[in-house]
Amino acid sequence: MSVAExxxxxxxxxxxxxxxxxxxxxxxxxxxxxxxxxxxxxxWLATRYEDVRAINADPRLSRSATRDRDDxxxxxxxxxxxxxxxxxxxxxxxxxxxxxxxxxxARRMEALRPRVQELVATAIDGMIAQGPPADxxxxxxxxxxxxxxxxxxxVPYEDRDRFRAWSDAVLSTTALSPEEIQRAYxxxxxxxxxxxxxxxxxxxxxxxxxLVVARDEGDRLSEEELVVFGITLLVxxxxxxxxxxxxxxxxxxxxxxxxxxxxxxxxxVPQAVEELLRFIPLGMGAGFPRIATExxxxxxxxxxxxxxxxxxxxxxxxxxxxxxxxxxLDITRTDNAHLAFGHGVHHCLGAQLARLExxxxxxxxxxxxxxxxxxxxxxxxxxxxxxxxxxxxxxxxAWDTTGTGVGR
Amino acid sequence: MTNAxxxxxxxxxxxxxxxxxxxxxxxxxxLDPAHFQLVDHKSSxxxxxxxxxxxxxxxxxxxxVEAILITDAATGETIAPSD
Numbered sequence: 001m002s003v004a005e006x007x008x009x010x011x012x013x014x015x016x017x018x019x020x021x022x023x024x025x026x027x028x029x030x031x032x033x034x035x036x037x038x039x040x041x042x043x044w045l046a047t048r049y050e051d052v053r054a055i056n057a058d059p060r061l062s063r064s065a066t067r068d069r070d071d072x073x074x075x076x077x078x079x080x081x082x083x084x085x086x087x088x089x090x091x092x093x094x095x096x097x098x099x100x101x102x103x104x105x106a107r108r109m110e111a112l113r114p115r116v117q118e119l120v121a122t123a124i125d126g127m128i129a130q131g132p133p134a135d136x137x138x139x140x141x142x143x144x145x146x147x148x149x150x151x152x153x154x155v156p157y158e159d160r161d162r163f164r165a166w167s168d169a170v171l172s173t174t175a176l177s178p179e180e181i182q183r184a185y186x187x188x189x190x191x192x193x194x195x196x197x198x199x200x201x202x203x204x205x206x207x208x209x210x211l212v213v214a215r216d217e218g219d220r221l222s223e224e225e226l227v228v229f230g231i232t233l234l235v236x237x238x239x240x241x242x243x244x245x246x247x248x249x250x251x252x253x254x255x256x257x258x259x260x261x262x263x264x265x266x267x268x269v270p271q272a273v274e275e276l277l278r279f280i281p282l283g284m285g286a287g288f289p290r291i292a293t294e295x296x297x298x299x300x301x302x303x304x305x306x307x308x309x310x311x312x313x314x315x316x317x318x319x320x321x322x323x324x325x326x327x328x329l330d331i332t333r334t335d336n337a338h339l340a341f342g343h344g345v346h347h348c349l350g351a352q353l354a355r356l357e358x359x360x361x362x363x364x365x366x367x368x369x370x371x372x373x374x375x376x377x378x379x380x381x382x383x384x385x386x387x388x389x390x391x392x393x394x395x396x397x398a399w400d401t402t403g404t405g406v407g408r
Numbered sequence: 409m410t411n412a413x414x415x416x417x418x419x420x421x422x423x424x425x426x427x428x429x430x431x432x433x434x435x436x437x438x439l440d441p442a443h444f445q446l447v448d449h450k451s452s453x454x455x456x457x458x459x460x461x462x463x464x465x466x467x468x469x470x471x472x473v474e475a476i477l478i479t480d481a482a483t484g485e486t487i488a489p490s491d
Contacts, residue, residue, distance in 0.1 A: 057438040090439060098469050106429075106473040337432050337449035344438035345470075351433070352472060 006034035006042045009286060010075075016383055017247060017390060019281050023047055023315040032299040035286065035310065040073035043308030044301070045286055049319035049339070051299040052311040056343035058296065061309055063346070064089040065291035073308040075285040084228065086288065086346065093345055099214045099221055100229065100349060103152075103207040109352040112151065116356055119147040120364045128368065132398035133375030140365075141245040141395070144357055145238045152353075153195060153230055154206035166191065167234055185231075192230040196223060207233075237350050240282065241357050243384075243391025247280045248273075248358060249365065250381070250395060253374050255329050262331060266366045272331035273358050278317045278338035279329050282389050286310035313339040371400035420481040421460055423453040429475040436467035436476060443467065444476075457481055464488070 011020045026033050031048040046052050055061055066072045067087055085096045102108075123140040130139075146167055147160075155163045169176050169184030176184070199212040211221055211229065221229065252259040262272055289308040296303045303309055316339045318326040323333075341348035348354070365372060374381075375396040382393040423443055425436075427450045436444035436451050440463035444451050458464060468476040468488035478487040 053434065057434050059438070094439060094466050094470065098466065101470050101472065104472065335449070341433070343434040345435060347433035347435050347472065349472070351431070 006036040009035035009037055009045065010284065016381075017251065017280055019314060019318065023312060023318065027315060027319055032301040032303075035073075037073040037286070037308075037310075038075055039077050040071045040308075043073040043286075043289060043310055044298075044303055045310045045312060046299060047312050047315035047319075048299060049316040049322045052313060052316035052339055053343050054298060055290065055309055055311050056339075056346070058298075059090065060293050060296050061290035061303075062089050062293050063087045063288065063290055064092075065293060066289050066308075069291065072289055072291070073310075074289060084232065085349070086232075090345055095219060096225075097345070097349070099219070100211060102214055103210045104349050104352065106352050108207075108210075109356050112148070112353075113356060113360065115151050116144075116148060116360045117364070119144055119151075120360050124364050124368050131401065133396045134398075136249055136395040136397050137242075137246045137392055138394065140361060141242050141249075144245065144361060145241040148353070148357060149234055149237055152207040152233070153192070154199075154204055154208050155195070159191075163188075163191070167238065170231070171235065171239055188231065188234075189227050192227045193223060195230075196226045233350075237353065239389055241354050243389045244277075244280065244282055244354070245358060245361055246392040246395050247282065247390065248276045248362065249372075249397070250392060251276060251280055251329065253372065253397070254378065258329055258331050259372070262362075263366055263370070266363060268331055269359050269363050269366070270355075271333065271336070272362065273355055274336045274338065275329060275331045275333045276358075277340040278323070278333075278336055281314040281317075282340070282391075283314060284388060284390060286312060313342065369397070369399040373398055419460060421458050421464070421487055422456060422479045422481040423458055423464060424456075424477045424479075425451045425453055426475045426477070427451070429473050431473055431475075433472050435470050435472060439470060440464055440467040451475065460487075 011022045014020050026045075026047045031046065031051055033045050033047070034042055035045045036042050046055050064087065067083065085093065085100070088096060120140070123143055127134040127136070127139045146164055149167075150160050150163060166184045166188040169181050170188055195208055196212060199209045203209055203213055208226070208230065211226055214220060252262065258272075262268055287310055289310055292303045292305050292307050292309060294305050298309070317323070320326050322337070341351040341354075375398040381395065384391050384393055425444070430450045432446065432449040432451070434446060437446050440461070443454050443458060443461060443464045444467055445454055446452070464478055465488045468474075468478050469490065471489070474489050476489070479485060480487060
């Protein structure tokens with residue numbers, strides 16, 4: 001294929017958590033490739049680690065500029081062009097990020113650890129009470145992130161069922177009509193506005209309370225920004241972590257040698273989390289577009305001003321220039337500078353929260369569910385089909401109920 | 409890296425990155441490449457001492473793991489991050 005002829009994106013259909021072999025080919029022979037997106041035409045796709053990182057860090061490649069165009073190359077027809085933290089450049093981005101960053105510091109996340117441990121313990125209590133087989137997605141992967149978000153936002157206990165129902169509707173995890181989803185969105189927004197109003201009167205030290213009082217040289221988040229942020233937190237923090245937790249356990253169950261190592265050495269959990277983040281292709285697409293504000297040389301090509309650039313973090317995380325034997329899952333891997341959370345000013349705000357949830361969930365599974373195994377044939381597991389993130393709709397597992405020891 | 413003068417001039421800041429804490433997010437190096445660079449995937453100050461800089465404060469405030477510490481070189485007082 002000549003460079004002038006863009007490849008149709010997405011490339012070949014992929015199954016489960018497989019990665020299209022075309023990425024390896026592109027990294028070797030055509031690291032900056034032209035792709036025709038489902039909507040909006042043609043852009044560049046970077047597949048090598050160094051290029052992906054450079055693009056993420058380059059201020060000449062603008063997220064804001066995608067809002068100034070009518071027809072940006074993109075994955076889905078309706079992408080959100082309302083200004084938000086994810087499609088804003090510095091210095092505006094810096095102001096927004098700085099206001100919310102205070103709520104997501106490593107220190108704050110550490111303070112949240114005991115509560116995350118409790119939520120995990122409750123979920124696993126439920127699995128043990130029911131006995132094997134049990135659905136790990138229904139018991140743990142879905143309720144954990146939503147429970148943590150309720151905790152962060154300070155949703156009172158008695159409101160949590162309602163909150164969960166709105167969330168499920170907004171995230172379209174249930175079969176609802178567009179009208180029902182829209183109504184849930186409005187109700188959720190109204191509910192969040194109520195939580196914000198209460199915190200204006202009575203300050204709290206939960207995340208929402210922190211955001212309400214967060215100031216930056218007299219600047220503060222508006223009511224609307226706070227509500228939008230609450231919904232962003234829900235969408236960004238729920239779907240990703242819930243799917244990735246199921247993907248983590250599935251990947252370990254299908255790499256039993258690695259799971260054995262982890263049972264024997266649970267101290268490796270933090271390293272295993274990083275390796276699973278690197279190894280598992282959570283996303284399906286090419287991420288968010290950036291628009292070149294001037295001609296930019298990247299990966300041996302000139303991206304012209306006005307052209308769109310995409311990055312494949314999935315491909316970058318399998319680049320043999322950076323990772324030894326990149327297609328091998330190795331939970332003992334060190335110096336694992338993967339790009340699963342992105343890079344640069346848009347590095348995932350919730351990265352430390354995701355790490356906390358994933359590590360605590362894995363640790364508890366290892367400690368309390370010895371001999372974990374699939375309780376259904378692997379080829380019958382129900383995978384989601386969609387353009388956003390990959391994950392399982394259910395993950396039936398069994399474990400050893402005899403014996404008392406930790407491990408197998 | 410410049411050598412620290414014996415007596416730092418008034419108003420000079422000291423920039424430090426705890427590389428054991430740094431997760432290599434690239435936040436600081438993207439926001440403020442004049443003061444921060446990635447060395448082996450982790451952040452390092454370009455210079456240990458610097459004149460006061462709003463960009464450097466932004467970088468410290470936005471570090472997701474608060475691995476950056478900016479102090480007044482003369483007094484040791486913390487400039488950023490704020491609590």
